[in-house]
Amino acid sequence: MTSVLPISKEQMSKNSSSDTSTPPSPVAVPRVCLVTGGTGAIGTVICQRLAKAGHTVATTYRNEEKAKAWQEEMAKQGYVIHIFKCDVGNFDETQKCVKAIVAQLGPITILINNAGITRDTSLRKMSVDQWRDVMSSNLDSVFNVTRPALDYMLESSFGRIINISSINGQKGQFGQSNYAAAKAGMHGFTKALAQEVAKKNITVNTISPGYIETEMIMAVPENIRQGIMSQIPVGRFGTPEDVAHVVCFLINPDSSFITGANIATNGGHFMD
Numbered sequence: 001m002t003s004v005l006p007i008s009k010e011q012m013s014k015n016s017s018s019d020t021s022t023p024p025s026p027v028a029v030p031r032v033c034l035v036t037g038g039t040g041a042i043g044t045v046i047c048q049r050l051a052k053a054g055h056t057v058a059t060t061y062r063n064e065e066k067a068k069a070w071q072e073e074m075a076k077q078g079y080v081i082h083i084f085k086c087d088v089g090n091f092d093e094t095q096k097c098v099k100a101i102v103a104q105l106g107p108i109t110i111l112i113n114n115a116g117i118t119r120d121t122s123l124r125k126m127s128v129d130q131w132r133d134v135m136s137s138n139l140d141s142v143f144n145v146t147r148p149a150l151d152y153m154l155e156s157s158f159g160r161i162i163n164i165s166s167i168n169g170q171k172g173q174f175g176q177s178n179y180a181a182a183k184a185g186m187h188g189f190t191k192a193l194a195q196e197v198a199k200k201n202i203t204v205n206t207i208s209p210g211y212i213e214t215e216m217i218m219a220v221p222e223n224i225r226q227g228i229m230s231q232i233p234v235g236r237f238g239t240p241e242d243v244a245h246v247v248c249f250l251i252n253p254d255s256s257f258i259t260g261a262n263i264a265t266n267g268g269h270f271m272d
């Protein structure tokens with residue numbers, strides 16, 4: 001894994017100052033945050049919100065070309081995001097990556113497990129690779145990254161772990177037995193770990209987004225999209241900002257009493 005483009009102190013200070021439309025909201029304690037899958041639709045906005053709040057933000061990627069272009073685009077917009085090549089489904093690679101992030105940026109105390117993929121098909125047609133790839137990127141990754149990052153949170157007597165699950169981990173979805181199992185598994189992980197580390201000032205929570213207005217959903221034919229939207233009581237798809245907002249809420253020091261929770265962020269689409 002490599003960190004692409006060294007970041008100067010001057011660039012660091014741009015994070016919270018380049019967007020003049022929204023005043024920066026400086027945080028009491030700047031933290032080192034790791035957002036897995038930060039180059040994706042939801043991850044991008046999470047990274048931006050954390051950077052704008054004055055935190056140091058790192059993300060992992062697999063696709064180098066995409067990640068470099070993304071980092072340059074972030075820099076143009078005034079955000080400094082550190083990028084590290086790592087398949088978070090691979091345990092050994094992830095251990096090395098977390099060490100490299102800590103060596104370069106300092107102890108990770110905010111972790112957003114956001115990396116995820118889908119490989120949809122009915123179970124009867126599902127290959128073992130489709131099952132394993134989805135479990136690896138969505139669920140193994142949560143163990144692989146949280147396991148080493150937790151040591152630094154324990155040493156720092158502070159930690160915020162947020163796992164990005166899905167509405168379909170709560171209600172299931174045709175053609176997504178792999179994805180629904182992985183996303184439901186994340187919440188079991190959340191509840192167990194939350195109990196283990198509650199006394200150490202570390203909270204562990206899950207966010208379960210509903211349908212979010214990303215390229216994937218916009219590629220769905222208009223009539224099908226309208227059908228999905230008609231099932232959402234608030235009458236719109238979610239946005240990456242809706243998810244990033246909940247991340248910011250959960251990492252806020254005032255949210256320290258919330259742990260082991262699943263925050264449904266779905267416009268009322270599914271109420272558990």
Ligand SMILES: NC(=O)c1ccc[n+]([C@@H]2O[C@H](COP(=O)([O-])OP(=O)(O)OC[C@H]3O[C@@H](n4cnc5c(N)ncnc54)[C@H](OP(=O)(O)O)[C@@H]3O)[C@@H](O)[C@H]2O)c1
Pocket residue numbers: 036037038039040041042043060061062063064066067086087088089090114115116117136137141164165166167208209210211212213214216217
């Ligand atoms: N979009 C929605 O409507 C929606 C709804 C509910 C939940 N979610 C969840 O929200 C999260 C983000 O979704 P999104 O729509 O932003 O996805 P996205 O745009 O497809 O981005 C996914 C990101 O995850 C990274 N990634 C995937 N597997 C990885 C691995 N093994 N190692 C390292 N990086 C990996 C990708 O990096 P590379 O491209 O470099 O591989 C990419 O940056 C996912 O967990 C998803 O399941 C999304």
